[in-house]
């Protein structure tokens with residue numbers, strides 16, 4: 269291993285399982301700028317962000333989000349109805365004043 273060069277082992281394009289040492293000069297901590305863990309992490313984060321952004325444009329993503337909204341709204345409607353029912357009972361309002369979709 270050449271200590272004056274980047275310590276990353278790179279896979280050669282031809283031939284699986286054959287590695288050679290990166291030929292670039294050391295930038296920091298024994299790695300070249302491209303292979304330094306910080307750079308690798310940054311690149312991965314960027315790729316992840318880009319992937320997420322492109323996912324958000326897909327029909328599947330939008331459909332999933334729309335469905336989540338429906339689920340949230342259904343839960344909110346249920347909660348509000350229960351609250352109204354409770355309030356109405358406390359106020360001793362006649363039952364017919366309560367809107368109940370299952371009876372109407």
Ligand SMILES: [Zn+2]
Pocket residue numbers: 274275276290291292299300301302303
């Ligand atoms: Zn390198």
